[in-house]
Amino acid sequence: MIQAEGLTKRYGDKTAVNDISFTVKPGMVTGFLGPNGAGKSTTMRMIVGLDRPSEGSVTVNGKPYAAHHAPLREVGALLDAKAIHTGRSAYNHLLAMGATHGIGKARVNEVIGLTGLESVAGKRVGGFSLGMGQRLGIAAALLGDPATLILDEPVNGLDPEGVMWVRQLARHLASEGRTIFLSSHLMSEMALTADHLIVLGRGRIIADAPVADILATSTRTAVKLRSPRADQLAQLLQGADVTITTTEHDALTITGLTAPVIGEAAAQAGIALHELTPVGASLEEAYMELTQDDVEYHAGTTPTITEEAAR
Amino acid sequence: MSATTITTRPDARLSAPGIVRSEWIKLRSVRSTVWSYAIVVAASIGIAALLASTFGFGEQIPPAELHNGIIVQAATFGLYIGQLVVAVLGVLVISGEYSTGMIRSTLTAVPTRLPALAAKAVVLFVSTFVVGLVSVFGALLLALPILAGYGIEADFGDGALLGNLVLAALYLGLVSLFALGLGTILRSSAGGIAATLGVILLLPTIISAVIGITQAQWAMDISPYMFATAGTGIFSPGGPLSQGENLLVVLAWVAVSLVGGALLLKRRDA
Numbered sequence: 001m002i003q004a005e006g007l008t009k010r011y012g013d014k015t016a017v018n019d020i021s022f023t024v025k026p027g028m029v030t031g032f033l034g035p036n037g038a039g040k041s042t043t044m045r046m047i048v049g050l051d052r053p054s055e056g057s058v059t060v061n062g063k064p065y066a067a068h069h070a071p072l073r074e075v076g077a078l079l080d081a082k083a084i085h086t087g088r089s090a091y092n093h094l095l096a097m098g099a100t101h102g103i104g105k106a107r108v109n110e111v112i113g114l115t116g117l118e119s120v121a122g123k124r125v126g127g128f129s130l131g132m133g134q135r136l137g138i139a140a141a142l143l144g145d146p147a148t149l150i151l152d153e154p155v156n157g158l159d160p161e162g163v164m165w166v167r168q169l170a171r172h173l174a175s176e177g178r179t180i181f182l183s184s185h186l187m188s189e190m191a192l193t194a195d196h197l198i199v200l201g202r203g204r205i206i207a208d209a210p211v212a213d214i215l216a217t218s219t220r221t222a223v224k225l226r227s228p229r230a231d232q233l234a235q236l237l238q239g240a241d242v243t244i245t246t247t248e249h250d251a252l253t254i255t256g257l258t259a260p261v262i263g264e265a266a267a268q269a270g271i272a273l274h275e276l277t278p279v280g281a282s283l284e285e286a287y288m289e290l291t292q293d294d295v296e297y298h299a300g301t302t303p304t305i306t307e308e309a310a311r
Numbered sequence: 312m313s314a315t316t317i318t319t320r321p322d323a324r325l326s327a328p329g330i331v332r333s334e335w336i337k338l339r340s341v342r343s344t345v346w347s348y349a350i351v352v353a354a355s356i357g358i359a360a361l362l363a364s365t366f367g368f369g370e371q372i373p374p375a376e377l378h379n380g381i382i383v384q385a386a387t388f389g390l391y392i393g394q395l396v397v398a399v400l401g402v403l404v405i406s407g408e409y410s411t412g413m414i415r416s417t418l419t420a421v422p423t424r425l426p427a428l429a430a431k432a433v434v435l436f437v438s439t440f441v442v443g444l445v446s447v448f449g450a451l452l453l454a455l456p457i458l459a460g461y462g463i464e465a466d467f468g469d470g471a472l473l474g475n476l477v478l479a480a481l482y483l484g485l486v487s488l489f490a491l492g493l494g495t496i497l498r499s500s501a502g503g504i505a506a507t508l509g510v511i512l513l514l515p516t517i518i519s520a521v522i523g524i525t526q527a528q529w530a531m532d533i534s535p536y537m538f539a540t541a542g543t544g545i546f547s548p549g550g551p552l553s554q555g556e557n558l559l560v561v562l563a564w565v566a567v568s569l570v571g572g573a574l575l576l577k578r579r580d581a
Contacts, residue, residue, distance in 0.1 A: 049422045050415055051580040066422035070324040077419055083412040085341065092340035093416075099333035100420045101323040140416065144323060 001026055001179055002047060002148060006056035009042050009203075016042045018203035019056065024181045026147070029174045031194030031211070032183040035291055039203040040183040041079070044152050047181075048077050060148055072101050072144030078151045081133040086126030090117055090136050093125060098143050107143060115139040116165075130157030138166070148179040155189055167193045187287040201291045214286050222255045223262055226275035233271050237262065250274075330421055330430040338404065338434050347400040348442045351483070352449060354396070355389030359450030362388050363457040372462040379472045380547070382458060382465050386450040387479045387546060393446060394486045394539070397439055398511055401490025402503035404435055405572075409498040418581045428495060428576055432488055432569065439487040443480030451476060478554065479546035485561050486511070489538065492568025495576055510564075511539045538564045 002024040009017040017039040024030045032040050045051040047058050049065045057064070060075050068074045084093050094108045112121045115135040120128065125136065134157050141149060151170070155163045170193055174180045184190055190197060190211070197214055199207040207214055227233050230250045237244060242256035254262065259278045266273050338344050363385045373381065405428075408414040421427040455465060465472060489510075494503035515537045521530040535541060535551045541564075544550040544557035552560065 045415075045580075048419050050418060068422075071422050072325075072420055073323055079415060079419070080412055083415040085337070085407060085411045085413040087341040087343065087407070087411075088337070089340065092336060096333045096336040096340070097416060097420050099336055100329045101325055102329045103323050 001062070002058065002060050002150075002181060004043070004047075004056065004058040007043065007046060007053050007058055008055040009039070009046060009051060010054045015203055017046070017053075020200070020203070020205050021056075022198050022205060022208055024148075024179055024198075025196070026179040027174060027177050028195040029170050029180040029182060029193055031190040031197045032181060032200065033187065033190055033197055033287065034183075034185065034200035036185055037202075038200040038291075040185075040200055041152055043200070044077070044079055044150055044181075044183060047150060048075060048079070050079070070101055070144065072097075072103070073146055074144075075148045075150060076141030076144055076146035077149075078134070078137040078141045078154055080152065081130065081137045081156065084125045084133065084136060084140075087124060089122050089124055090128075090139075091121040093136065094140060094143060097140050101144060103143055107145075111139040111142045114142060131159060131162055134158055135162070138169075146178070148181070149173060150181045152183045153185070154182060155184070155186075163189070199287065199290055206290050214290075222253050222279045223257065223259045224251065224253050224275065224277045224279050225262060225273060226251045227266070227271055227273050229271045233266060233269070236265060236269055236271075253279075325421065327426060327430070330426050331433055333420070334427070334430040334434040338438060341407070343403055343407070344400065344438075347396050348438070350396050351389075351393040351442055352446045354392040355386075355446035356449045356453055358389035358392070359385050359454045360457065363454040366458070366461065375464075375466075378463045379466055380549075381463055382451070382454065383472060383475050383479075383547060385454040385458065386447050386476060389446065389450060390443070390479055390483060391543075393443070393483060394511065394542070395508060397483055397487045398490040398507045399504050400439075401435060401487035402494035402507055403500060404431055404491055405494040406498060406500040406503045410500055415581055424576055425573055428491075428569075428573055432491055435487045435491055436484045440480050440484035443483035444477070446483075447476045447479050475546045475548075478558075481558075482542045482545050482561065485565050486542070488565045489561075489568045492565065492570075492572040495572030496568070514538070515540050536560050 002022075004020060004022050007017055007020050008015070020039075020043070032043070034040050042051060046053050047060060047065065048071075059065075060068070065071060065075060088096075091108065091112065094111065095105065098104065098108055112118055115138055117132070117135055117139060120132060125133070128136065134154065138151070138154060141151065149170075151166075154166050154170075158166065167189075170180050170182055174195070182190075182193065194211055196210050197207060198205060199214075224247075225233070228250060230246070230252050234244050234246065234252055237254060237257060239256070242254065245253045247253050259276055263273065263276055266276075366381070366385075405414075408417055417427050418424055458464075467473065490503070490507045493507045493510075494500075497503045497506060515534070518530050518534050518537060521527055522534065535544070538561065540550075541552065541557040541560035544552055545554055545561060548554055550557070
């Protein structure tokens with residue numbers, strides 16, 4: 001359980017996180033979503049006490065992170081895959097991290113096995129690929145067998161197998177009743193992993209709802225149809241809240257009416273339909289809609305999602 | 312690779328001995344530590360051998376009361392190089408964590424922060440002190456028979472000889488702490504090393520240059536309080552300050568550096 005109350009972080013006159021309050025509940029995967037520069041990483045660093053909030057507070061399992069007797073058992077955090085000394089082997093890194101809490105070799109070997117790092121555990125981290133670095137970061141986060149797991153962009157640099165593994169791991173750990181808080185700028189990834197979404201844009205929360213609700217609120221839920229008498233049908237279906245676009249000479253895309261309503265109307269008018277397809281908005285589209293005014297870096301007119309730059 | 316069930320470990324908790332053990336694992340598991348300490352020992356013993364065999368006494372054997380001083384000088388001369396290596400190592404112990412991002416892992420494991428710095432200080436000091444002991448006593452063992460060839464014999468009677476060698480090793484440990492503090496303040500390897508070597512090497516040179524040119528009284532007054540000047544005075548008596556006073560001066564430098572580092576570590580975002 002993570003609870004943030006009026007959390008604010010300012011760097012000089014730039015406000016990275018602006019008065020946000022949210023709760024991340026146990027037993028589910030909560031996605032933390034937003035364009036780059038939205039304040040996701042800053043928020044996560046404040047949760048584990050690396051950055052001090054300018055205002056507000058955040059607690060983990062009822063206490064500030066630093067007040068816990070065994071912080072690594074409360075929270076496992078992957079905040080930056082590169083937060084590892086490059087001159088040390090993966091095994092020694094984990095051993096040193098674990099030693100602070102009296103976590104020994106047995107558990108270190110366990111998380112090495114869990115993350116598939118057996119073959120490189122003895123090698124120095126400097127030679128690791130981005131994907132191996134991510135796995136090592138996740139291994140470190142799992143060391144204390146934590147009740148809450150915070151993962152900042154965990155699938156960055158992972159191969160498809162690794163992405164699938166992170167997804168399964170997150171879902172599995174959530175099913176054990178743990179709190180899983182996972183950030184990404186990739187909506188498609190979240191659609192497959194998260195139960196609940198907190199969407200951040202320019203340091204403010206612009207949505208905090210179950211994934212299904214965020215999908216449902218999208219205005220882009222549409223119905224595609226094909227008919228030889230498409231023009232007639234378009235006139236028939238016109239209404240106040242209805243938008244009809246002609247995509248081809250015999251095809252229409254209609255928003256504001258459901259497929260059954262359209263089907264019934266066509267049948268009553270005796271118009272034959274060759275296709276009638278409800279088109280659910282993808283989470284990606286819903287996300288674009290939510291964040292279109294909150295993307296910090298626009299490229300021309302298209303909101304772009306680029307690699308995270310300076311924090 | 313599948314998500315297997317994770318067994319629980321209810322006994323795990325943050326503890327001071329645990330943090331010290333963690334820092335010990337960190338110190339011994341990077342190559343720079345091993346190299347640095349190897350160089351300190353090698354320089355100490357090598358220079359002692361060189362110095363002892365090239366002392367030019369001619370036919371005249373120095374008076375007996377000077378023998379112990381000559382022996383201490385031979386055994387500790389290598390520390391002039393050793394202290395520079397240890398200074399670099401002391402900075403790297405913390406600046407290496409900043410440059411690689413490791414500091415964020417460290418401070419996530421020890422979110423109250425100061426215990427992590429304290430553990431680093433303890434581990435670094437003890438390791439460097441032990442390496443210092445190995446260096447000076449190794450150098451002593453090598454220098455003794457060579458010097459005996461000139462008729463210079465050690466007098467272990469009053470314990471001052473061995474005491475001074477232990478103090479020399481202590482000074483080496485204090486150099487590492489001073490460097491650790493500056494590295495924590497500056498958070499950068501280049502900046503930390505430049506600042507530490509500047510204080511150890513450059514500052515006394517500048518002060519003597521000022522004295523040489525201007526004869527300024529203030530420069531003569533502060534000269535004995537420079538870090539390295541007081542530092543060598545800890546184990547080689549005869550300067551304007553007593554050995555105990557020199558130790559206090561060096562401890563004050565170390566305290567300013569470490570307390571400054573601790574305050575900033577506690578306050579700053581990582």
